[in-house]
Amino acid sequence: MTRSCAIAVVGASLLAFGGAAFAEAKPAELDRAARLVFDQRYEAAARALEQAWRQSGNRRETVLRILELQGVVYAQLGQEAKSLAAFQQLIALDPKRELSGKYSAKVTKPFSGAQAWAADNPSLELTAEAAAVDPNGKVLQIAVKVKSDALKLAKKVRFTSRPDGGKWAEQVVEVQGAYASAGTDADGLEWWAELLGERDMVLLTVGSAKAPVKEGKLKEKEPPKEKTVAVVEKKPPPEEVKKESTAPKKDTPLSEPEPDLSPPDREPEPEVTPRSGDGTSGNAGVRAVGYTALALGMASLVGGTVAGVLWRTTVSDFQGKLDGATREGGVITKLPGVERAPQVYDAMMRERIKTLAIAANVMWSAGAGLAIAGIILYFVGRETIDVAPGAGGLVVAF
16 A cells, blocks of 8 residues: 555544544433443543533533533542532523432532522523614514523524525524624524534524524514404393383283281291201211221321332342352452342342332321321211201201
C-alpha cells in the first residue's frame, strides 16, 4: 500500500470516528448506564454518562435523563459538588422533576439542595416574542426571549420555519443578551424554536412541528373560538297565566261551599311516617358501611398475615444462604445459588425483608382499625329508633 493510500484510509477512519462521536446519544447507551448504576458499578456508569453527555445534538429528554443519572452516580461516588451541579441543571430545565427511583440520603441530600437552590433561582424559560411586520402585514422577523438563565446554559436558538405552502427551513442564531431572532419575508408564516446549549443539546422548545406558532395571514386564518349560546325557555306573559288560573272552566258547574261538620274543638292527629320495608330496625346505610369496613379489615388482616409469612420465609432463606456462604479471610465471597455479588445480594435481600416487615405491620394495623370501626358502625346502625303506627297507639323499636 502506498503512503497516499494509507493516509486516505486513516483519514477516512478518523472522519468516520468523528461522525460517530458527534451523533446523538442512543437510548441503548443510557439503558446501559442505568444498568451499571443498578449493579452499583458507579465508576463505569460515570464514564458511560460522560461519553453520552459529550455527544452532539442530544434531545431534551436525553439531556434530562443524563443529568439525573449523573447526579445519582456522583453522589454515590462521594462527589457531592458534581452531584449538586448536575441536579441544579436538571431542576433548572424541569422544575417539577422528581427522582425516578428510591435512593438513600447520600443521593437525596444533594437533590434537596438543588431544589432549595431553585427556590431562589427561577427555572429557565423560553417564550415567543411578537413578530415584526411591515405596514402591509408581511412578516419580517420572528424572535424568542430567554428568561432566568442563572447557570448560563443557553447558547443558540434553532428556528424552524416555513412560509404558507412552503417547506421547512432552519436558521441557527446566537443568543444576544436575552433575545434571539431570525429574519423572514412572508405574508404568512409557521415556526417553532429550540433553545440549544453546548454541543447543540436541546434545552427547551417553543411550539413544535405539529403545533407551530403562526404569524401574519396564517394567524388571521385561525378559526375563532366557538361561542356558547344559552337557550332560554320562553314563558307566557304573567297576565295570561293569571287569567288562565282564575278563569273557571266551562264544563265545571259552580256550587256553594259545603259546611264544615268537624267538631270545633278537635285537634288534628299527628302525622306518623309508617315503617317501610320488611319491618327490620336500624339504619341500613350505617350498617352497610359497617359491613364494608369489617370486610376490608378482614382482608387487610389476611394480607398482613401473608406478608408476615413471606417475611419469615425470606429471612430463613437468607440466613440459610449466609450459613452456607464461602468465606475467604472472614469475608463472604460467594453465596450458594446466587450469581450476583454477595454485597449486592445482601443489600437487595435486606431491603426486601424490610419492605415485607413494613407491609405486614401496616396491613395488620389497618385491618384491626377497620374491623373495630366496622363493628362500632354496625351497632350504631342497630340503635336507630323506628316509629310506626300500631293498634291504639305507636310502636317504638330499636
